[in-house]
Amino acid sequence: MSLPIGIGFLGAGTVGSALIRRLIYESDAIAAKTGLDLEVRGIAVKHLEKDRGIEIPAGLLTDRPAEVVDNPEVQIVVEVIGGLDPAGDLVMRALRSGKAVVTANKELMASRGRDLLSAAEKAGVSLLFEAAVGGGIPIIRPLSESLAGERITSVVGIVNGTTNYILTRMAEEGSAYEEVLAEAQELGYAEADPTADVGGGDAASKAAILASLAFGIWVDGAKVVREGIEDLRTEDFEFARRLGYIPKLLAVAEDSAEGIGVRVHPTLVPLDHPLASVRGATNAVFVSGPSIGELLFTGPGAGGEPTATAILGDLIAAARERLAGTEVDARIRFVAGHLRRPEDISTQWLLRITVIDRPGVLARIAGVFGTHLVSIKSVWQDGRGDEATLLLVTHESPEGDLQKAASDLSKLDVVTEVASAMRVYSQEI
Amino acid sequence: MSLPIGIGFLGAGTVGSALIRRLIYESDAIAAKTGLDLEVRGIAVKHLEKDRGIEIPAGLLTDRPAEVVDNPEVQIVVEVIGGLDPAGDLVMRALRSGKAVVTANKELMASRGRDLLSAAEKAGVSLLFEAAVGGGIPIIRPLSESLAGERITSVVGIVNGTTNYILTRMAEEGSAYEEVLAEAQELGYAEADPTADVGGGDAASKAAILASLAFGIWVDGAKVVREGIEDLRTEDFEFARRLGYIPKLLAVAEDSAEGIGVRVHPTLVPLDHPLASVRGATNAVFVSGPSIGELLFTGPGAGGEPTATAILGDLIAAARERLAGTEVDARIRFVAGHLRRPEDISTQWLLRITVIDRPGVLARIAGVFGTHLVSIKSVWQDGRGDEATLLLVTHESPEGDLQKAASDLSKLDVVTEVASAMRVYSQEI
Numbered sequence: 108m109s110l111p112i113g114i115g116f117l118g119a120g121t122v123g124s125a126l127i128r129r130l131i132y133e134s135d136a137i138a139a140k141t142g143l144d145l146e147v148r149g150i151a152v153k154h155l156e157k158d159r160g161i162e163i164p165a166g167l168l169t170d171r172p173a174e175v176v177d178n179p180e181v182q183i184v185v186e187v188i189g190g191l192d193p194a195g196d197l198v199m200r201a202l203r204s205g206k207a208v209v210t211a212n213k214e215l216m217a218s219r220g221r222d223l224l225s226a227a228e229k230a231g232v233s234l235l236f237e238a239a240v241g242g243g244i245p246i247i248r249p250l251s252e253s254l255a256g257e258r259i260t261s262v263v264g265i266v267n268g269t270t271n272y273i274l275t276r277m278a279e280e281g282s283a284y285e286e287v288l289a290e291a292q293e294l295g296y297a298e299a300d301p302t303a304d305v306g307g308g309d310a311a312s313k314a315a316i317l318a319s320l321a322f323g324i325w326v327d328g329a330k331v332v333r334e335g336i337e338d339l340r341t342e343d344f345e346f347a348r349r350l351g352y353i354p355k356l357l358a359v360a361e362d363s364a365e366g367i368g369v370r371v372h373p374t375l376v377p378l379d380h381p382l383a384s385v386r387g388a389t390n391a392v393f394v395s396g397p398s399i400g401e402l403l404f405t406g407p408g409a410g411g412e413p414t415a416t417a418i419l420g421d422l423i424a425a426a427r428e429r430l431a432g433t434e435v436d437a438r439i440r441f442v443a444g445h446l447r448r449p450e451d452i453s454t455q456w457l458l459r460i461t462v463i464d465r466p467g468v469l470a471r472i473a474g475v476f477g478t479h480l481v482s483i484k485s486v487w488q489d490g491r492g493d494e495a496t497l498l499l500v501t502h503e504s505p506e507g508d509l510q511k512a513a514s515d516l517s518k519l520d521v522v523t524e525v526a527s528a529m530r531v532y533s534q535e536i
Numbered sequence: 537m538s539l540p541i542g543i544g545f546l547g548a549g550t551v552g553s554a555l556i557r558r559l560i561y562e563s564d565a566i567a568a569k570t571g572l573d574l575e576v577r578g579i580a581v582k583h584l585e586k587d588r589g590i591e592i593p594a595g596l597l598t599d600r601p602a603e604v605v606d607n608p609e610v611q612i613v614v615e616v617i618g619g620l621d622p623a624g625d626l627v628m629r630a631l632r633s634g635k636a637v638v639t640a641n642k643e644l645m646a647s648r649g650r651d652l653l654s655a656a657e658k659a660g661v662s663l664l665f666e667a668a669v670g671g672g673i674p675i676i677r678p679l680s681e682s683l684a685g686e687r688i689t690s691v692v693g694i695v696n697g698t699t700n701y702i703l704t705r706m707a708e709e710g711s712a713y714e715e716v717l718a719e720a721q722e723l724g725y726a727e728a729d730p731t732a733d734v735g736g737g738d739a740a741s742k743a744a745i746l747a748s749l750a751f752g753i754w755v756d757g758a759k760v761v762r763e764g765i766e767d768l769r770t771e772d773f774e775f776a777r778r779l780g781y782i783p784k785l786l787a788v789a790e791d792s793a794e795g796i797g798v799r800v801h802p803t804l805v806p807l808d809h810p811l812a813s814v815r816g817a818t819n820a821v822f823v824s825g826p827s828i829g830e831l832l833f834t835g836p837g838a839g840g841e842p843t844a845t846a847i848l849g850d851l852i853a854a855a856r857e858r859l860a861g862t863e864v865d866a867r868i869r870f871v872a873g874h875l876r877r878p879e880d881i882s883t884q885w886l887l888r889i890t891v892i893d894r895p896g897v898l899a900r901i902a903g904v905f906g907t908h909l910v911s912i913k914s915v916w917q918d919g920r921g922d923e924a925t926l927l928l929v930t931h932e933s934p935e936g937d938l939q940k941a942a943s944d945l946s947k948l949d950v951v952t953e954v955a956s957a958m959r960v961y962s963q964e965i
Contacts (some may be wrong), residue, residue, distance in 0.1 A: 418684065420686075
């Protein structure tokens with residue numbers, strides 16, 4: 108058994124409590140497997156009296172986070188407060204005072220990750236964040252270590268469990284978005300304020316982190332183009348299924364000859380693609396490169412216990428480094444690079460257009476596409492008369508051209524509405 | 537850019553050549569991404585004149601492996617000879633002389649891994665073997681580091697590409713084993729002597745390594761129970777499909793209340809299970825635990841380039857440790873434990889029995905099962921008269937009981953042959 112290592116917690120919510128319980132009540136099993144004695148020496152929380160479902164030994168709790176960060180008996184700080192403030196300054200302070208930090212905070216890493224990693228490097232300590240993406244799925248370590256020698260070309264995945272749960276139920280039950288969201292909130296699968304999830308912000312933070320590690324350029328989470336799932340209608344699912352697709356919220360990061368593109372948006376995935384069958388709160392991430400081809404990582408994308416396992420893995424790594432007396436630099440160098448403008452990124456699109464069905468309609472619509480150099484791959488018509496629906500799938504076209512075409516289409520007198528425009532998963536996605 | 541690190545190769549076959557090419561001709565890209573200067577300083581091969589498809593700078597090649605192992609300019613040795621001898625003694629010698637070793641050798645790790653890891657620990661150097669299991673799929677590092685804090689209960693997967701290629705073609709084309717094997721050999725997907733693959737030995741080595749890392753007890757590859765795919769017939773695939781299954785060669789390692797069981801055998805996987813759709817040379821590994829639930833890792837299980845990527849990841853990690861001046865101990869402690877006897881392990885079984893169809897046959901057959909306490913879940917009959925086939929699926933039964941029942945069945949005068957007995961994937965598998 109090694110010397111004890113002092114652990115301090117910032118936050119003790121679902122994930123924090125799950126991990127504290129294991130560190131306190133399963134310390135023998137952890138020691139047997141790893142040879143480490145991980146000792147919880149301080150837990151900073153907002154509300155001292157709150158019931159956390161575990162018995163926390165007296166004297167560990169404090170409502171002053173500085174007491175944990177500045178405690179000389181604490182060598183590794185676990186940050187599970189979430190959000191930017193005060194988590195960011197506390198993590199920075201811990202790193203600068205020579206403590207290793209393990210965090211599950213995707214928003215913080217996507218926003219201030221570069222500065223925090225640089226502060227960690229200067230202080231010679233580790234900042235580990237496996238739990239920030241994919242919950243219990245090991246993806247950060249494989250990307251930054253196992254695949255350190257691969258020129259990764261794309262990372263594509265389902266990285267938000269809440270939206271995937273909602274989309275799965277909409278697809279399987281034909282339920283409306285508002286109805287499923289309300290139920291998800293009741294069940295605790297969605298937050299009272301669901302914006303970060305359903306608006307794509309959470310997935311955008313994760314996409315930024317994945318892109319940064321995969322491509323070695325730092326991607327600011329705020330710069331990731333995002334579209335949420337709020338506008339998806341029951342009809343979108345019906346028409347998609349008829350054409351062999353299912354809508355999924357995908358995070359996409361690709362490195363191509365035209366540059367690096369990172370974005371989050373609903374995407375029509377072919378029903379026979381492995382991502383189509385990823386249900387509920389499960390996450391799945393594809394990593395591609397010229398040598399490895401395609402790797403797929405699948406598992407629980409959220410939840411207290413899986414996320415606690417990811418943090419514990421990082422905690423064990425940080426403790427081993429601490430005992431070895433050095434921090435092994437496993438960070439990717441962030442070289443210069445730029446993000447592609449969203450309007451330049453090409454994908455296939457499925458447009459659903461309600462039209463007044465009269466002779467010459469299709470010619471006029473095709474004319475608008477032609478003007479904007481968007482080439483049509485296939486067309487279906489559903490219904491007749493004033494309530495006809497046209498489904499058009501385009502060849503790959505830059506988003507800018509597609510948006511202009513859609514805007515001009517909506518001005519045609521034969522077009523009632525461009526009801527939806529969704530990207531279709533294709534080679535380039 | 538850091539100080540150069542000297543790399544020595546033992547072997548330069550498909551995997552070795554792919555990696556040497558990258559280290560020599562893509563050193564700028566590796567340096568840009570990792571900050572490391574990895575310099576190949578010696579390559580030991582058997583045949584100096586053999587064409588390796590890459591131009592190797594003069595002076596690097598030698599046919600005396602000791603020159604690489606003893607070269608003071610070499611800090612990390614990459615072992616890609618394969619097999620136990622002379623690889624084992626060379627790796628041991630390299631470790632004892634203070635060199636880190638990266639190997640892709642599953643046979644060696646499954647046989648002498650414990651001694652080699654212990655020698656590495658004594659010498660304070662790393663012995664890394666990500667490439668030994670799953671080709672390009674990161675699985676060793678996730679198991680031993682990311683999941684170090686999880687009490688893993690099972691690891692189940694398809695870990696041999698050659699047999700999965702053969703089984704996929706048999707299932708999809710209805711071709712005979714011998715025919716597909718001969719074609720696979722022509723295409724280079726199977727070795728001239730395919731025994732290690734088709735007999736389950738290669739998968740058994742990998743299962744032993746996975747079990748050792750997952751459960752923290754050292755499992756000797758030679759002790760892993762194995763059954764190959766040589767006896768599978770076209771009819772097995774037909775009958776399996778009719779009942780909703782596909783035969784796959786699974787490696788199974790489980791830790792249950794009854795102990796740890798590790799085995800490799802053909803298994804009937806339900807057609808809607810993710811492992812059923814793993815085709816060709818792809819590998820897929822499920823890892824389960826009480827906190828993480830189920831994780832799935834999928835990717836290319838073999839091939840020069842994917843395997844070279846896995847070795848390169850280890851090489852980069854070893855080089856970083858070397859530069860940090862210490863080896864960070866990320867090894868699992870191997871505690872005492874014992875393997876379950878195969879005859880005690882319970883699974884469901886599908887038996888295919890050719891019988892002479894006359895009144896009372898089923899009662900007599902059921903009687904034999906009853907005598908051995910094997911309980912029947914369902915029965916189908918196919919054909920009539922002297923050429924009837926009975927398909928029986930049992931409830932979970934220990935292999936010992938099942939074998940006794942099968943033996944007694946074959947002695948009945950109404951039974952022509954117990955044509956096959958295959959395990960069925962179920963909860964416990």
